[in-house]
Amino acid sequence: MRFWRTALKRRKRAVNLLEKFDEIFAKQRESVAITGNLGHITYRRLDEWTRAIGSELRRMGLGKNDVVSVETANKLEAIVLLLGIVRSGAAYCVIPADYPEHRRTLMRSKVGAKAVLGSAEFRRLTASGLAEEVLPEPAIREEDSLLYVIFTSGSTGxxxxxxxxxxxxxxxxxxxxxxxxxxxxxxxxxxxxxxxxxxxxxxxxxxxxxxxxxxxxxxxxxxxxxxxxxxxxxxxxxxxxxxxxxxxxxxxxxxxxxxxxxxxxxxxxxxxxxxxxxxxxxxxxxxxxxxxxxxxxxxxxxxxxxxxxxxxxxxxxxxxxxxxxxxxxxxxxxxxxxxxxxxxxxxxxxxxxxxxxxxxxxxxxxxxxxxxxxxxxxxxERRDRQVKIAGYRVELGEIERCAQAYGLRRDCVAHYDGSRLILLITDDVEPEGLRSHLKSRLPHYMIPSVKYAAQVPMNGNGKTDAKALTAIREEAEAAADAGTDILGVVEKVLRSPVVPDKTFLDLGGDSIQAMEIIWELGGKGYELDLDLLFRCTLEEIVDHVQAS
The missing domain is CATH 3.40.50.12780 (ANL, N-terminal domain)
Known part of the structure; x- marks a missing residue:
């Protein structure tokens, strides 16, 4: 049975956060509270440091519903500071120290921050004996006290x-x-x-x-x-x-x-x-x-x-x-x-x-x-992941589920930025096989360009990094120039318009024309062989050449 539940059973009245922390600090005194490559501290030391910080903030007149910004690149310091803020009765808001000053100023303004604590304040307050002094009045925490302010990710604005x-x-x-x-x-x-x-x-x-x-x-x-x-x-x-x-x-x-x-x-x-x-x-x-x-x-x-x-x-x-x-x-x-x-x-x-x-x-x-x-x-699906493509409403998750049904064992993500639809996969599979599977189950406007990556890009919160996916799409557009070269050569040799989802043989090509295409593309730096040219659609050939 965990401490919190035990404390609730033991008392008939609601136990507030300050009392809960006091009890756990007393109970776990010499146990390690926090550890990592930045060091480690016991519950006893955490108690002393957070009490000192809380005492100083009370002296500054801060308390219930006041917001204090925590801005330090050292995570251990930040944890101690925010717990000290909680013990003062105030609320914390963590603002990353590596954000531009203009952005940090705007965030402080939005939350109405009454004070800013960083590394300098951490060193000063944890080195002092302020916690031993008697405060004029204790900190107050109640059920409706503001505890923290966290900014949403901004995915919808x-x-x-x-x-x-x-x-x-x-x-x-x-x-x-x-x-x-x-x-x-x-x-x-x-x-x-x-x-x-x-x-x-x-x-x-x-x-x-x-x-x-x-x-x-x-x-x-x-x-x-x-x-x-x-x-x-x-x-x-x-x-x-x-x-x-x-x-x-x-x-x-x-x-x-x-x-x-x-x-x-x-x-x-x-x-x-x-x-x-x-x-x-x-x-x-x-x-x-x-x-x-x-x-x-x-x-x-x-x-x-x-x-x-x-x-x-x-x-x-x-x-x-x-x-x-x-x-x-x-x-x-x-x-x-x-x-x-x-x-x-x-x-x-x-x-x-x-x-x-x-x-x-x-x-x-x-x-x-x-x-x-x-x-x-x-x-x-997130409703903001429902996108319009060619006038049709598309759920990107449906494309991902269809790809996973092909037998993908690793991560994948579909992304649409308003102009190009891509499916980023991390499995090592033949793109033409996956594309055929998608074509057999999805309408044409939902068929993505399949791109391979070692892993799905993540942002600082560990979620999918949409900006990085857009960058991958932009790289794909640059690679599309190679596709234009390849299709242009085929069209020139066949002397007729080409259809990307047809094979060279479907378009009436013969072995002499095939050799001419391979020779001319080789002069442009593209490696192609007869088997690929005869077996794959032109679209699959473009993907293969770009990947290689």
């Missing part, structure tokens, strides 16, 4: 500051199913809401946080040793898929894996579930980290995102705004204990995001889901 209150942490830190063993991986950037699960959930359950920086998380020489230290970890969908593909044996040492953030791959989830307990979790920032969870069995054909775990209300609304029948997709709206206070200073965004039904506030997720026969929610 300009990033917005999400305000979360103390009451929302209980559903995460108090859910025993989310914790196993004694060591939790701390992978998430602190400006990303998964860090809330790691920091508050891990520490309030008496665990050791093992910090893993981005470089370590992608170093497959170091990673097996790091994973061997962990019992529990949350991994974003893309990072999870990468680990299942690249280091499955090391990943299997974890007792518990939580994963989510994007549409999950059933194959990857089932493979991991053979050796570890795997929870497929889902939740927008606006509902405090996780809103649903599903325990993967390993025999599913489709992996749901599951159900609410704290008695929340989940509705699936169709286009008319009424509950959809089971099996019918619609927009998921959520009312649970993690629902945000509001977007700070964004009245129009709040009006669009919050829906009131029967006097209850719901958050409109913008995600399409449906309810399966077991009452679990199955994630379909």
């Amino acid at each position: 300009e990033p917005k500051p999400v305000a979360i209150e103390d009451r929302s942490i209980r559903k995460i830190a108090g859910h025993a199913e989310f914790y196993a063993g004694t060591v939790m991986g701390q992978f998430a950037p602190l400006e990303f809401d998964a860090s809330v699960y790691e920091l508050f959930g891990g520490l309030l359950n008496g665990m050791t946080l093992r910090m893993v920086d981005k470089e370590e998380s992608l170093d497959f020489d170091l990673l097996p040793a790091i994973l061997a230290e962990l019992d529990t970890a949350f991994l974003t969908t893309r990072l999870f898929n990468l680990y299942v593909d690249e280091c499955p044996e090391a990943l299997s040492r974890l007792e518990l894996i939580l994963t989510g953030g994007e549409r999950g791959s059933a194959d990857h989830l089932k493979r991991a579930a053979r050796s570890s307990r795997v929870l497929h979790v889902y939740g927008p920032t606006e509902t405090t980290v996780f809103a649903t969870r599903y325990a993967v069995r390993g025999d599913e054909t489709e992996i749901p995102i599951g159900q609410s775990f704290d008695g929340g209300r989940l509705l699936v609304l169709n286009e008319e705004g009424v509950p959809a029948v089971p099996g019918q997709p619609g927009e998921l709206v959520i009312a649970d204990s993690g629902l945000m206070r509001a977007y700070i200073g964004e009245p129009e965004a709040n009006e669009k995001a919050i829906l009131v039904i029967g006097g209850v506030r719901y958050y409109r997720t913008g995600d399409s889901v449906y309810e399966d026969r077991d009452g679990n929610l199955v994630y379909v």
Whole structure:
């Protein structure tokens, strides 16, 4: 039984965050609280440092609902600072120190930051004896106290500051199913809401946080040793898929894996579930980290995102705004204990995001889901991933699922930037075979250009990097110049227009013309042989030549 649950059972009244931290610091005194390549500290030292920081902020007159910005490149310092802010009664907002000054100034302004703490303040406050002095009045934390502000990723527009209150942490830190063993991986950037699960959930359950920086998380020489230290970890969908593909044996040492953030791959989830307990979790920032969870069995054909775990209300609304029948997709709206206070200073965004039904506030997720026969929610697609191509509405996830049905074992992602549709794959497969499979199942306007990469590009939050995908598309356009050369030569030799999805022989070519094409393309630096020219469509030949 974890500490948080024990504390709740022991007391009839609600226990606030300050009391919870006091109790866990006293109980875990000499245990390691945080460790990693930046050093390690015990719960006793963490108690002393955060108390000193909290005391100084109280002297400055900061408290309930005041926001303090944390801006340091050192993650250990940032964790200590933000916990010190919590112990002062104020709220924190982590703003990456490597952001341009103009952007940081704008973010501070949006959240109304009353103070900024960085490395200099960390060194000064943790070296002082301020915590020993008597304060005129204690810090106050209540259920409706503002705890933190995190900016949304901006995938659907300009990033917005999400305000979360103390009451929302209980559903995460108090859910025993989310914790196993004694060591939790701390992978998430602190400006990303998964860090809330790691920091508050891990520490309030008496665990050791093992910090893993981005470089370590992608170093497959170091990673097996790091994973061997962990019992529990949350991994974003893309990072999870990468680990299942690249280091499955090391990943299997974890007792518990939580994963989510994007549409999950059933194959990857089932493979991991053979050796570890795997929870497929889902939740927008606006509902405090996780809103649903599903325990993967390993025999599913489709992996749901599951159900609410704290008695929340989940509705699936169709286009008319009424509950959809089971099996019918619609927009998921959520009312649970993690629902945000509001977007700070964004009245129009709040009006669009919050829906009131029967006097209850719901958050409109913008995600399409449906309810399966077991009452679990199955994630379909982000509504902003529904794109218009040639006048048709296309769900990019359908292209990915079709590609995976071909037998792909590794990660893939479809991307459309308004002009070109690509499918990025990480399996080493023949593109013409995959393209034939897609053509046999999808309409012509949904057939992507298939491109290969070592891995799907990820941004700092561990999610798909759309900008990097656009760059890949731009590289593909540059490579398309080679395609123009090749098709131009074929057209010139055949003296008739060419059709990309036809073979050279389909277009009436003969062996003499074939040799002429091979000779002329060789002079331009393109390697081609008779077998390829006779066997493949011109489109497949272009892809082959570009790849080689």
